[in-house]
Amino acid sequence: MSLRMHESVRPVLDRLDVPTDLLVAGAWRGGHDGGRIDVRDPATGEVLASVADAGVPDAQDAVDAAAAAAAGWAATAPRARAELLLRVHTLMHERSEELALLISLENGKSLADARSEVAYAAEFFRWYGEEVVRLRGQVGLSPGGGNRLVVTHRPVGISVLITPWNFPAAMATRKIAPALAAGCTAILKPATETPLTALAVAALLQEAGLPDGVLNVLTTRRPGPVIEAVLTDPRTRMLSFTGSTEIGRRLLRTAADQVLKCGMELGGNAPFVVLADADVDAAVEGAMVAKMRNGGQACTAANRFFVQAPVHDTFVEGLVARMAAVRVGPGSDERTQCGPLINDDAVRKVDELVQDALARGARAVLGGARPEDGPGSYYPPTVLVDVPADARLLHEEIFGPVAPVVRFEREEEMLTMVNDTEYGLVSYLYTGELGRGLRLAESIDSGMVGLNRGLVSDPAAPFGGTKQSGLGREGSTEGLLEFMETQYVATSW
Numbered sequence: 017m018s019l020r021m022h023e024s025v026r027p028v029l030d031r032l033d034v035p036t037d038l039l040v041a042g043a044w045r046g047g048h049d050g051g052r053i054d055v056r057d058p059a060t061g062e063v064l065a066s067v068a069d070a071g072v073p074d075a076q077d078a079v080d081a082a083a084a085a086a087a088g089w090a091a092t093a094p095r096a097r098a099e100l101l102l103r104v105h106t107l108m109h110e111r112s113e114e115l116a117l118l119i120s121l122e123n124g125k126s127l128a129d130a131r132s133e134v135a136y137a138a139e140f141f142r143w144y145g146e147e148v149v150r151l152r153g154q155v156g157l158s159p160g161g162g163n164r165l166v167v168t169h170r171p172v173g174i175s176v177l178i179t180p181w182n183f184p185a186a187m188a189t190r191k192i193a194p195a196l197a198a199g200c201t202a203i204l205k206p207a208t209e210t211p212l213t214a215l216a217v218a219a220l221l222q223e224a225g226l227p228d229g230v231l232n233v234l235t236t237r238r239p240g241p242v243i244e245a246v247l248t249d250p251r252t253r254m255l256s257f258t259g260s261t262e263i264g265r266r267l268l269r270t271a272a273d274q275v276l277k278c279g280m281e282l283g284g285n286a287p288f289v290v291l292a293d294a295d296v297d298a299a300v301e302g303a304m305v306a307k308m309r310n311g312g313q314a315c316t317a318a319n320r321f322f323v324q325a326p327v328h329d330t331f332v333e334g335l336v337a338r339m340a341a342v343r344v345g346p347g348s349d350e351r352t353q354c355g356p357l358i359n360d361d362a363v364r365k366v367d368e369l370v371q372d373a374l375a376r377g378a379r380a381v382l383g384g385a386r387p388e389d390g391p392g393s394y395y396p397p398t399v400l401v402d403v404p405a406d407a408r409l410l411h412e413e414i415f416g417p418v419a420p421v422v423r424f425e426r427e428e429e430m431l432t433m434v435n436d437t438e439y440g441l442v443s444y445l446y447t448g449e450l451g452r453g454l455r456l457a458e459s460i461d462s463g464m465v466g467l468n469r470g471l472v473s474d475p476a477a478p479f480g481g482t483k484q485s486g487l488g489r490e491g492s493t494e495g496l497l498e499f500m501e502t503q504y505v506a507t508s509w
């Protein structure tokens with residue numbers, strides 16, 4: 017258990033029985049060199065708990081454990097794997113209030129956002145529990161008629177799962193559930209800012225009866241050498257990473273040494289387009305969801321708003337009214353709608369982007385300045401208008417509650433701006449005409465489009481991006497196949 021624990025988190029951890037050590041081969045234990053990592057509450061900066069700090073020897077132990085469990089887990093009947101996943105789904109729902117509070121304490125997000133995250137995260141266990149028993153191969157006749165084509169899927173092998181801090185539960189379960197459903201054993205490395213939720217989920221998997229070594233969890237403040245040790249072990253076969261494009265590129269280079277299968281969920285720069293024929297009230301509602309979920313700290317967060325001239329002022333007025341009414345405070349306070357950002361560095365970065373836009377001629381119609389010094393990493397809801405094309409925040413992830421609005425006249429002009437980015441994760445489009453929306457969606461280079469919706473995430477849907485937003489998909493059957501290899505047997509009978 018932790019050496020230090022803040023009083024606010026103790027009852028939560030006690031109820032959830034969250035260990036704060038490494039999980040290796042089914043046992044909770046400290047790292048080889050005994051180090052600990054403090055986990056802080058971004059609302060206060062106070063230390064909540066400390067978790068074990070894994071080094072390279074612990075990483076090697078985790079690969080040993082995953083390798084020892086691999087054959088047994090791959091041979092476990094899909095029905096047995098499915099039933100385990102469904103038990104975890106039930107357990108997550110039974111403990112949803114404690115899990116939500118834990119997420120809120122270590123990540124800062126509002127309890128409402130944390131509760132939604134728990135429901136979304138749990139759903140991956142149910143969806144993959146239901147899906148894995150329905151996986152099909154194929155048998156066909158070769159076009160020449162000489163032999164049969166028998167095609168099956170089998171687990172890819174030891175999978176390394178690396179997750180970010182912004183959805184500490186969902187980003188972990190979106191990988192754990194399909195990996196385990198597919199029959200892979202895995203090593204999870206949660207973000208150092210938010211490891212407690214992932215440890216709580218791992219404990220629930222154990223409670224549901226997960227065999228030792230099938231999932232191992234490493235928390236570490238030395239991700240570079242620890243992950244390199246795991247990725248360069250010849251027994252590892254898959255890297256599934258969610259995080260920044262910058263770290264993703266680096267990991268792809270390491271993964272190339274062993275030609276690992278890679279699933280990469282990277283950064284975004286989502287456009288949110290409102291056309292003149294849209295229902296503006298619905299667009300404002302959608303904008304609040306797309307912008308303010310997690311206080312804007314989501315890869316899917318609307319990063320740039322493009323609004324057609326005839327509805328520009330009405331949309332901005334509606335958005336400002338809604339943003340101004342958002343109640344900012346500690347996430348774990350039931351009344352809070354927008355919590356603090358993850359840390360002070362995040363606040364500095366958001367403010368730098370806002371000041372850059374203002375210096376280039378944008379106008380702040382709401383917010384636009386860091387609060388005076390005080391406890392907690394807060395940034396106020398901000399709306400900027402007249403944002404010039406060269407403002408950095410139109411090209412970089414803001415990751416905060418800031419909405420830059422750009423006015424446009426013609427569709428072609430809008431499409432050029434929308435596609436002018438190295439990212440292609442998600443786009444949002446509001447129009448009163450479905451056909452126009454579908455036509456424009458085909459011209460937008462992103463893996464997902466929210467058409468008259470500010471939320472796209474769904475465990476049954478393929479989540480992922482084009483361009484430098486990533487490789488592969490999570491969720492849906494595609495997400496299961498990411499953790500499988502296809503085998504074709506040319507057969508004569």
Ligand code: NAP
Pocket residue numbers: 178179180181182183187205206207208209236237238239240243244258259260261263264266267280281282283284314315316413441481485486
């Ligand atoms: P990050 O800095 O890239 O970190 C992500 C994970 O990678 C963390 O667990 C981190 O560990 C680990 N990491 C950092 N350096 C590493 C290294 N050298 N080797 C191996 N692992 C390393 O991203 P973040 O700040 O946590 O998350 C925000 C980013 O994630 C944003 O860009 C966001 O768009 C993206 N994101 C994408 C999706 C998606 O589905 N496309 C979803 C959510 C978030 P430490 O915590 O120890 O640094």
